Amino acid sequence: MxxxxxxxxxxxxxxxxxxxxxxxxxxxxxxxxxxxQPESINPGRASDIPATSWPASFDIGRKATRSEIVAWDIDVNPDGQGLPEGSGTATSGAKTYASKCAACHGADGEGGVADRLVGREVGADFPFGRSYSSLSKKTIGTYWPYASTLFDYTNRAMPQDAPGSLTSDEVYGVVAFLLFKNDIISGDFVVNADTLHLVEMPARNRFVEDDRHGSSEVR
Amino acid sequence: MFGSLAAFGSTVFKSAADAETTPSAGGVASADPTKVPGRLPSALGQRSAFENPGRILKTPALSGSSRTPLEALNGNLTPADLHFERHHAGIPNIDPDNYKLLIHGMVERPMAFSLADLKRFPATTRTCFIECAGNGDIGLDRSNIPDKVTPGQIDGLLSTSEWVGVALSTLFREVGIKAKASWFLAEGGDAAVMTRSVPCSKGWDDAMIAYCQNGEAIRPEQGYPARLLLPGWEGAMQIKWLRRMEFADRPFMSREETSHYTDPLPDDTARIFSFEMDAKSIITFPAYPNRLPNKGWWEISGLAWSGRGSITAVEISTDKGKTWQPAQLQRPVLSKCTTRFRHLWNWTGEETFLMSRAIDETGYVQPTLQQFIAARGPGTIYHTNCIRPWKVNRQGEVTFGLTEVV
Incomplete structure (x- = not known):
């Protein structure tokens, strides 16, 4: 001014x-x-938009088709929702793991150029916040709260050099193999859409909500 | 920047004075530019040949990140080609004509939007920082705190841009979010098909889908052609190459919000969904590898930022934390944006430590490493925001001084 x-x-x-x-x-x-033109052209925050002056709909975009939603809707949730048909066991998964995963994650999931996946030397304990060095003991068995995450991530992003290339049976098998190697399921446990959500992960109840909220307190 | 200062480390700052024969964009620099016609206009500008900033790459470069060279910048904005990178399976090459954003789940009208559709909605603009949750974790491995590190190596997973896009609330209205919906899954179109769960409340507050960065189309490294922008929240949630949003009444528990980007605490729990970035600051000058050639007046300069709102003050200590003075803040000070601070300092030539601490609008004061570890424990790698001290020795050499201040 x-x-x-x-x-x-x-x-x-x-x-x-x-x-x-x-x-x-x-x-x-x-x-x-x-x-x-309303002043809404450049609002600083969404809440500054004078939505009352806007139409109920701008009629921009189009209705999504059922088939395009199905094609992309690949996420798998803790309750098992989203899991496809198919199944696998530690035995079937061991072959897939050896040929598609071991090169980066190690023959027994001990880690390599990619994350360590297997290991339970801390048992059911959760010591990761006690020392910086304990962070290296984070594995699926000690840290991951949901088995569904293992299917979801393997299915969408693995293997690194050919993401999304595994069949559902192969993903189920790799999931079973890694849960077995982490002493979470037995060798003959059949992982499928009906059983994965029943798997109880050791770290399931270790996660707490964020209690930081600014103010003078450091949390 | 700071080209006239001597460097004693691996990075050598060029100065115009000693680069008289360096080839410039138009050829060899002239002994007297007033006696030679200059270069003609060009379609695309480029930096002076005397300025060669670059992102800081890890070695080997297989890593999915690079850092902004904070020490090479001044003011507040990050040039788009120096914006930090963090991707989990490389940078996808997306044809904007084939781009599609799919919105479904707990919505009245599942819809698909083209890039042109997104650009046709009323636009919104925001200047804010994006910071990786893992930025600045240096110092937590207390057995291995380096002293020869630059500001960019410490905190370069931080960049600031002006973003233009469509407010998420605008799209929420368009598709009709159902009352039960409390979270949405944001999914990228990269090879990681990267996903994060985001509370709907952030969408109603200040989230947006951005397609412009500093006046032009978003760079591929930042999510071309469209990305999620969640001002003040950890970078990993701000899904780049955004292709899908699915609404639900619970979070999705993806890999990047459970096995990673969670914060172990000393009471054998781990914080999940720790989204906001705590207030932080770092002095970018003087810093390693600068050497102050003589005592006298120097202007300390750096950046401060908070994910919870505006920076209200930055305090500077030039005596290892004994006394603190307020720094000057560059205007405008924007919410959830970096703020450039400056402080005039008369160096006596004696060894000392320079420190900055940010204070934000909630009253939060950036903690020391000791205060941070007392509150958070020693096992955190994300959301590390302790004070970053720089040691100046009697030769004027500047090194990272965290080990000696703790």
């Missing part, structure tokens, strides 16, 4: 300058003010 005042004072020095100022500055500003 102070810049505007300085400009106005300068422009008022002579009549000619004032008229130039009117054409160049005031006229466009008043035209803008008369424009029917």
């Amino acid at each position: 102070s810049g505007f005042s300085r400009l106005a004072g300068f422009a008022a020095c002579t009549r000619r300058r004032w008229s130039i100022f009117f054409v160049l500055v005031i006229l466009p500003v008043s035209l803008l003010a008369c424009d029917s």
Whole structure:
């Protein structure tokens, strides 16, 4: 605003300058003010949008088809929702693991260029916040709260060099193999859409909500 | 930047004075530029040949991250080509004409939007930082705190841009979020098909889908052609190459919000869904590998930011934390954005430590490493925000001083 005042004072020095100022500055500003475009064009925050002046719908975009939703809706949830048909056991998964996973994660899931997956030396304990060095003991068996996550992630993103290339049976098998190696299921446990959500992960109840909230307290 | 200062570390700052014969964008620099016609206009500008900033890459470069060279920048914005990178399976190459955003789940109208559709909605603009949750974890491995590290190596998973896009609340209205929906899954179109669960409340508050970065289309590294932007929250949630949003009444428990991006605590639990970035600051000058050639007046400069709102003050100590003075804040100070601070300092030539601490609008004060570990324990790698001290020795050499301040 102070810049505007300085400009106005300068422009008022002579009549000619004032008229130039009117054409160049005031006229466009008043035209803008008369424009029917709402100030919603550049709201700083979503809550600043004067939604009441908006139509109920902009009628932009199109209805999603059932088939395009099914094609992309691959997420698997803790209750087992989203799991496909198929099944696997530690035995069937061992072959897939050896050929598709072991090169990066180690023959027994001990880790390599990629994350360590297997290991229960901390048992059912959860010591990761006690020392920096204990973070290296994070595995599926000691840290992952949900077995569904293992299917979801393996299915969508693994193996690293050919993501999404495993069949459902292969993913079920790898999941079974890794749960077995982490002493969570037995060797003959059949993992499928009906059984995966029944698997109880050791770290299931270790996670707590974020209690940081700013203010003078460091949390 | 700071080109006239001597460097004693691995990075050598060039100065215009000693680069008289360095080839410039237009050829060899002229002995007297006023006596030679200059270069003609060009379609695409480029930096002076005397300025060669670059992102900091890990070695080997197989890692999915690179860092912004904070020490090479001033002001507040990050040039788009120096914005930090963090991706979990590489940068996808997406044809904008084939781009599609699918929204489904607990919505009245499952819908698909093209990029042109997104751009046709009323636009919103926000200047804010994006910071990786793992930024600045240096110092937690207390057996291995380095001293020869630059500000970018410490905190370069932080960048600030002006973003343009469509407010998420605008799309929420368009598809009709059902009253039961409390979370949505955001999914990327990269090879990790990266997913995170986001509370719907953030969408109603200030989230947006961004398609512009610093005035032009988002760079591929930042999510071209469209990404999720969640001001003040950890970067990993702000899904790049956004292709799908699914609404539900519970979180989805994806890998990146359970096995990673959770924070172990000393009471044998781990914090989950720790989204907000705590207030933080770092002095970017003087810092390693600078050497102050003589005592006298120097301007300390750096960045402060908070995921909870605006920075209200930055305090500087030039005596190893004994006394603190307020720094000047560069205007405008924006909420959930970096703020450049500056503080004039008369160096006596004696050894000392320079420290900065950020204070945000909630009253939060950036803690020391000791205070941080007392509150969080020693096993946290994400959300590390302790004070970063720099040691200045009598030769003017500046090194990271965390080990000596703790």
